[in-house]
Amino acid sequence: MTILNKTILALAMASCAAFTVKAEDDWANIGRYAADNRAIIENPDSLPNLVVFLGNSITDYWPGIHPEFFADNNFVGRGIGGQTTYQFLVRFRNDVVALNPAAVVINGGINDIAQNNYVYNEDITFGNLVSMAEIANANGIKVIMTSVLPSNRCYWRLDITDVAPKVASLNARIKEYAKKHGYAYIDYFTPMVLGDEGAINPAYSSDGVHPSPEGYTVMEQIALPVIQSTLKKKSQKK
Numbered sequence: 362m363t364i365l366n367k368t369i370l371a372l373a374m375a376s377c378a379a380f381t382v383k384a385e386d387d388w389a390n391i392g393r394y395a396a397d398n399r400a401i402i403e404n405p406d407s408l409p410n411l412v413v414f415l416g417n418s419i420t421d422y423w424p425g426i427h428p429e430f431f432a433d434n435n436f437v438g439r440g441i442g443g444q445t446t447y448q449f450l451v452r453f454r455n456d457v458v459a460l461n462p463a464a465v466v467i468n469g470g471i472n473d474i475a476q477n478n479y480v481y482n483e484d485i486t487f488g489n490l491v492s493m494a495e496i497a498n499a500n501g502i503k504v505i506m507t508s509v510l511p512s513n514r515c516y517w518r519l520d521i522t523d524v525a526p527k528v529a530s531l532n533a534r535i536k537e538y539a540k541k542h543g544y545a546y547i548d549y550f551t552p553m554v555l556g557d558e559g560a561i562n563p564a565y566s567s568d569g570v571h572p573s574p575e576g577y578t579v580m581e582q583i584a585l586p587v588i589q590s591t592l593k594k595k596s597q598k599k
Contacts, residue, residue, distance in 0.1 A: 369538065384440045388448065388451070388594075389409050389440050389444075389448040389449075389451035389452040390448070390452070391451070391452045391455050391456075392446070393441055394439055394456055395455070397437070397483025398455060398456065398459060398460060398571075401437070401460050401506055402459060402460065403560065408435045408437070409435060410435055410568075410592055411435050411436075411437065411460060411461075411462040411463055412434070412435065412437075412462055412463060412464045412465070412466060412588055412592070413436075413437055413439055413456070413457050413462045413464075413465045413466070414431075414436060414437070414438045414439060414440065414465075414466045414468070415439050415440070415449055415456065415457055415465055415466065415467050415468070415469070415493070416438075416439075416440040416449075416466075416467070416468040416469055417440055417441065417442060417443065417445075417468075417469055417471065417472050417489045418440065418441075418442035418443060418571060419440065419442045419510065419570075419571055419572060420438055420439070420440025420458075420468055421438065421440030421441055421442045422440070422442075422571065422572075423438055423440065423572075423577055423580075424437075424438040426577055427574070427577050427578070427581065428576050430577075430581050434585070434588075436588075437460075439452075439456040439457065440523060443472060443477055444472060444477070445469070445473045445477050445478045445479075445486075446469045446470060446473055446486050446489035446493075447473075447478050447479070447485075447489060448478070448567035449467070449469055449489065449493060450489045450492055450493055451517065453493050453496055453497075454496070456504065457493075457496075457497065457502065458496065458497070458500050458502070458537045460543045461500075461502075462502055463502070463503060463527075463592055463595055464502060464504070464505055464552040464588065464591055464592060464595070465497050465502050465503070465504065465505065466505045466507060466547070466584065466588065467488065467493055467494065467495075467497075467504070467505070467506055467507060467584070468509075469489075469492060469509075470486055470490070470509040470528070470531050470535075471509050471510065471512060471515065471528070472497050472510075472529070473486040473489075473569060474486075474515070474521070474524055475515040475517065475518045475521060476518065476521065482526065483527065483530060483531055483534070487531060487534050487535070487538075490506070490535060490538075491538060494506065494538075494542070494544060495580035498542075503545070503591050503594075503595050504539075504542075504544040504545070505544065505545040505546070505547060505587065505588060505590070505591055506535050506536075506538065506539040506544050506545070506546050506547070507546070507547040507548075507549060507584075508535060508536065508546075508547065508549050508550040508551075508570070509528045509531055509533075509535075509549075509550065510531055510549050510550065510553060510561060510570070511525075511528065511549075511550050511555075511559055511560060511561040511562075512524055512525070512528060512559070512560065512561055512569055512570050513525040513558050513559045513560040513569070514560075514569055515569075515570060516568055516569060516570065524559070525558060525560070526559070528550075529559060530557060532550055534569045538546070545584055545587050545588075545590070545591045546587075547584050547587050548583065549579075549583060549584075552579060552583060553572075553576065553579060553580075554567050561576075563577075565579055575597055
């Protein structure tokens, strides 16, 4: 609790006044992109065929490292470092649905495995991803699912030693779900993994989790054709 809220609470108790203390923590960080979202909503024609990239720090860093990839293709990043799929789901309406994009690219799961919020439960993490896909689909937004990038360790949680098999298991479920429901799927894992231990190729990452500029180049080469094909199919159905 912040000092300000402690003061407010103390004053309320002293005066016996009954009121609700305003929430102190925007847990899902809905405010992070509020101004940027408002600008898009107020000028919807500014980004035709908008595609939103939703994710964690991997998505968060991407527009800063390769801004032209986003600017040239009417893509916007809605990544927030450290977040799990639980938080994605909470802010999905604000950061995706409200923008009325043509498509959304959903990439998440590694921070769930690292237990940034809760003890990892694959069923719940997978369910969060499914819920986002269902919300997008219900709002006429094309769904593009992605694999979790390869990793066999999370450097901030070295006590978690089974990262690689958890990534592989979650990826298998995401891929199967996308296939079953006719959603596009971007496989970042296969071209970026090195060896049988599930680690990301060091040519594409300096810390074992986040892509380097070279890693983002590989991701762009994989993602762009899938996105373009998805948008083409959407326009053909109109």
